[in-house]
């Protein structure tokens with residue numbers, strides 16, 4: 001009997017060790033980590049350079065509290081992160097995870113509005129579906145009603161607009177027009193709420209688990225930035241999953257030259273070596289808040305030297321191994337292979353994503369994109385079939401939304417051609433078993 005408890009009674013085997021793209025349980029069974037955990041282990045497991053950097057740091061110090069010491073790994077990591085950001089986005093605030101990074105963005109944005117005499121602004125518009133974290137502030141902008149419903153009396157639900165699920169639309173619009181159509185929802189919502197009350201818009205530039213790697217048409221990104229500027233609204237990019245190179249650019253926003261005002265990072269930022277995340281802020285925002293009396297926010301473990309030494313070494317490995325380019329190249333290969341599966345399985349309705357942030361969606365009817373019946377429990381079942389066969393993938397079904405059962409296939413950025421073959425072989429075997437079980 002274990003004393004641990006998690007979200008559900010689901011229990012998996014005990015993890016023994018992990019190396020590269022593989023993980024082994026204590027019975028010696030090997031798994032290919034086809035989702036990098038929860039899109040975290042971007043540089044693979046047990047990277048020797050990162051372990052060595054951590055070991056060296058551990059021997060010097062593992063913790064120094066913020067009010068008592070600065071530390072060199074945090075200084076250097078912040079310097080290197082800032083050097084990769086769009087001009088002026090160079091204030092780095094470390095945290096220990098994605099929800100903390102999002103909370104930090106929301107609170108800095110609010111304090112900035114107050115600091116510049118715009119205290120009427122407090123609403124943060126977000127999208128439905130979306131996922132921004134589990135803490136109450138992050139949950140208030142998360143567009144997944146099942147996750148937030150029980151907590152609604154305890155938090156202030158923020159306005160939502162539809163995520164750009166263009167692939168489900170059956171109208172005559174061009175991609176360009178569709179992008180503008182979905183961006184217009186933001187403008188309409190700002191006007192409905194009253195522009196003087198709207199503080200920010202938060203979005204995942206490439207969607208994560210909630211939408212299954214949703215990518216908007218190119219026109220969407222520039223138009224969102226334009227609308228935010230029109231109304232003096234801050235643009236927050238939640239790059240917790242899409243950032244740190246996973247989509248083939250360090251920032252997913254960089255694919256479209258979309259410059260956010262605030263960015264939330266985590267997951268691939270620490271790549272599973274330490275709990276780590278950051279908010280990166282435009283200097284005019286951070287400096288105004290600091291100058292107005294200080295940022296009323298913070299977490300005890302933030303910027304600790306061991307986590308930052310690990311993050312710094314992860315960044316070094318991303319560069320040394322050319323993993324941002326690899327995300328693009330291997331992502332294109334994997335995406336083509338997943339698309340080819342659509343010929344074999346009529347019930348794969350869509351394959352989408354960018355770089356190695358990829359997903360496929362199962363449907364009852366490809367023409368109408370009608371989701372599979374909930375009773376099939378496809379999002380859990382296919383994951384289990386793959387898991388039994390030694391492949392880890394990640395799934396969701398967005399209940400209440402238009403998106404059905406979708407599966408993220410997001411292996412580490414170090415994944416080789418042979419390992420892509422292996423992923424496809426096991427996935428095909430699992431899909432065959434799923435088709436046989438369900439009669440699809």
Ligand code: PLP
Nearest residue numbers: 097098099131132133208240241
């Ligand atoms: N934002 C996005 C886009 C995410 O995908 C996640 C986690 O999946 C979070 C925020 C929350 O991160 P964490 O679970 O580290 O708190």
